[in-house]
Amino acid sequence: MYAFNYHRPSTVQEALLLLKSAEDGKLMAGGQTLIPTLKQRLAQPSDVIDLGRIKELVGITEDGDAVVVGGMTTHGAVATSPLVEARIPGLAALAHLIGDPQVRHRGTIGGSLANNDPSSDYPGAVLALDATIVTDRRKIAADDFFEGMFDTALEEDELITSVRFPVPAKSAYRKFPNPASRYAMAGAMVAVTVGGVRVAITGAGPCGYRWTEAEQALEGGLDPAAIDGLTVAADDLNSDIHASAAYRANLVKVMTKRAVEALA
Amino acid sequence: MTEHGIGARVARKEDKRFITGHGRYTDDINVPGQAYAFFVRSPLAHARINRVDTAAATAAPGVIGVLTGADVAAAGVGGLICGWAVTGKGGAAMKAGAHPILAHQKARYVGDHVAVVVARTYTQARDAAELVEVDYAELPAVIDLATARDATSVHDEIERNTVYEWELGDQAATDAALGNAAHVTTIEITNNRLIPNAMEPRAAIGQYDVGTGQHTLYTTSQNPHVARLVISAFVGLAAEHQLRVVAPDVGGGFGSKIFIYAEECVCLWASKKLGVPIKWVAERTESFLADAHGRDHVTKASLAMDADGTFTALKVHTTANMGAYLSTFASSVPTYLYGTLLAGQYKTPAIYCEVDAVYTNTAPVDAYRGAGRPEATYLIETLVETAARETGRDPAELRRRNLIQPGDFPYQTPVALAYDTGNYEAHLDTALELADYNGFPARKAEAASRGKLRGIGLSCYIEACGLAPSQVVGSLGAGVGLWEAGKVRFSVTGKLQVFTGSHSHGQGHETTFAQVMASKLGVHYDDIEVFHGDTDQTPMGMGTYGSRSLAVGGSALANAADKIIEKGRRIAAHLLEASERDIDFANGRFTVRGTNREKTIGEVVFAAYVPHNYPEDLEPGMEETAFYDPANFTFPAGTYVCEVEVEPDTGTVEIVKFTAVDDFGKVVNPMIVEGQVHGGLAQGIGQAMLENAVYDPASGQLLTGSYMDYCMPRADDVPSFDVSTTETACTHNPLGVKGCGEAGAIGSPPALMNAIADAVGTRVSMPATPEKVWQAIHGSAVAQAAE
Incomplete structure (x- = not known):
């Protein structure tokens, strides 16, 4: 990697000041994407601001009818949190499927969401559970957050402080992993929320999205057969050496159906 | 024992x-400055x-x-x-x-x-x-193997990007048999490119x-x-x-x-x-x-048989990718390690093979675990299985009908090699029994009740190991002899240092060779140290590849130990005041036959280094070197049976049972042998289901340049293997051993691919990714409908 200035602030405010004063600063959460990028010399930031020591960003709490996960909380912490397991077991199960143990113990929810890799898992949970992304300056609804491949509603200097997940009646995530990377080739999260059934797809398209046809099909009840009659258009789905868009379209359907089966 | x-x-x-x-690896070594x-x-x-x-x-x-x-x-x-x-x-x-x-x-x-x-x-x-x-x-980048010979020259001076057009076998007899056959099975098959x-x-x-x-x-x-x-x-x-x-x-x-x-x-x-x-x-x-990549063949082949299922001819045309430069042994892999193995375990009387080796703008391709033999085995065993399905025969019985029988050895194949020994039906029977082959239909029906497609597949492989008789390889163009050297050195206190020209990079030579020496010389295993890998320390040797270390390097050491014993016998005879002819050696003791008078090897070694009472015409010291040039290749063989379950809606394949029965001849350390087989099976499963080196056909960029895209097998990709051995001892080396390092990687891909074909009803190419299997199940029409 190229040389850079390394900072380890202890507050959000300090981190943002450092970012502002840096020529080309980069916030680092768990570093699971940034560090490999730096090692391959594909990025050359002047400053790396490591959020790893900001205590206020770490932790999982219950707040009324929601579970609030700090932005620097690791996937492993979410996967094994008794609170998450008790209140939103589908979210704990999803976190348990991210990467491998090493990734889960370094990678964070805030880092993952800010990066918005199209094959990451968390967008499924955020969209299906109608979560709210809380930043240093505002609250962003899940439906407004994901804007495209590696693109979100976040400003350049905006930092995710927590993610607020309303507790659903129930939820389940089913994922077909890429055999090599074990990222999602397609993942489907289905949740019964106060606002109705929500179906979110990740891995298949440029970024996570809600599958509204499936939501409508499930309004009458969580019947897996309701998915059978749906058609998934492959047009906007990803195609690469691992899977064609047509195969991903099939996986979207199969994973959604399996998630519904898990809830039915 | x-x-x-x-x-x-x-x-x-x-x-x-x-x-x-x-x-202590190379990167652990730091030279001052x-x-x-x-x-x-x-x-x-x-x-x-x-x-x-x-x-x-x-x-x-x-x-x-x-x-x-x-x-x-x-x-x-x-x-x-x-x-x-x-x-x-x-x-x-x-x-x-x-x-x-x-x-x-x-x-x-x-x-x-x-x-x-x-x-x-x-x-x-x-x-x-x-x-x-x-x-x-x-x-312009030359990437596509099929069209490489008509593309831009990779080396300006070499026409049609062609390294050689090679042939082996009797073309006329093969063509005649194909013309007269009751049934001919023809396949086109790709052996996917791998990165080591x-x-x-x-x-x-x-x-x-x-x-x-x-x-x-x-x-x-x-x-x-x-x-x-x-x-x-x-x-x-x-x-x-x-x-x-x-x-x-x-x-x-x-x-x-x-x-x-x-x-x-x-x-x-x-x-x-x-x-x-x-x-x-x-x-x-x-x-x-x-790094030099492996495999990368495109092949068209036909298998002819008569009305009762007896194989009559095999004809093969292979295009082999050499990459951009010829690596050290690249030329031998698709020829002498491939064409010569095309008889497999079968008595096919006429075989003809052509191989075109071509340059492309890709990394050099050379030997990779199995080297030519996995390509041959995948081809033969896919052909045989396909022929069985086409003619409605049981794949196991079609194989059995054509096996070389124990009475046929030594067996001269139509493709140069002469197999010394084997009992192919023995491991076929053992494998079928361990795999409960006869119980498969019931398991298939039970799986169907759960919505799963269950399939079973066989692979009867043979390989040539113990490379190799120097005169033979020399006549075929090898630039070196493929003997091996071993040196055995006692210290004054009776400890043993063993030096081999072979090299261990995970195989466990330090253990296996110490076991051989412990048995040969009766020295305790803990008193033996094996050295390798330093040209200033070990005798000249040809190294480790082709599962040769024990069969060739171990044989050299065994012969060196025999020289030690013969010298010790003279010393013991002197010390015991007996005739050399009356001295027996066993379990580390020289004994005067018919008496209880004896000298331990430690006492004899001490006398050799402190020769106060010693034969007059004998050199002091106890150190011997032997060079061993094998008389023939060794021929490990085995039968693998794989059983899979396929999820129709995703094409996901689960290996539910994998049975491997190998004949490696004598086995020195069964635990190490099992480990070698486990690793080989995992590597073969990797090739069959997961691994694939992909270059962009237009730009020549390597698209699978990291573990994000190149899929290595992981622990949860492979089942718990059922591994066992049968034994026919190699007839021409002192240990009766054949070699076990590559078998798993050679035999496993066709067993798995045949099981998948059995489950879904049609052949799928390697690697059998979920998408390919899903397409095979649903047909392209379904795939298009999903779009």
């Missing part, structure tokens, strides 16, 4: 240091190099020197060679393009080494490498001692003596007696570390030129780009 002798499950001597992080090399690699698959401007890099901080292909050419450094000259049809000589240690005038694959930057630190070298300006003129991925990346330290004129090369090699020979005699960097090659602990090779590579040569050459020891350690990305 003694506690630590031949046949015992002895825990490995080397594992303590490996498991506790005390192994060493500098670091970083290679500038071509970002283009095929390009003229108009100019390389090194000025800015040379002036960068810490840089000691920047060297290019022009510097190599100006210094008159020789190139890398292919050590096996394959003669083509009509006696045509093989066409090998020049392979300079730094590319000159032309770059031929993405990752081709164009220049080297040597600096005080690795980071400085890498920083400066970005300042090397190479002016490339891009040429040893856990330890390649590394080297080149060092020149200006005081003595000695060169030292530490390198990740499977055969340090061969590296020394090639680097001295062909690359010309040092006289052989002034070059020491050390291959210390090496973390896996799978063939990829047999070859002599440019980077290690450059480190050695530049260390003298720049006056500083130079270390290079490959980054994983470099391993993907520039």
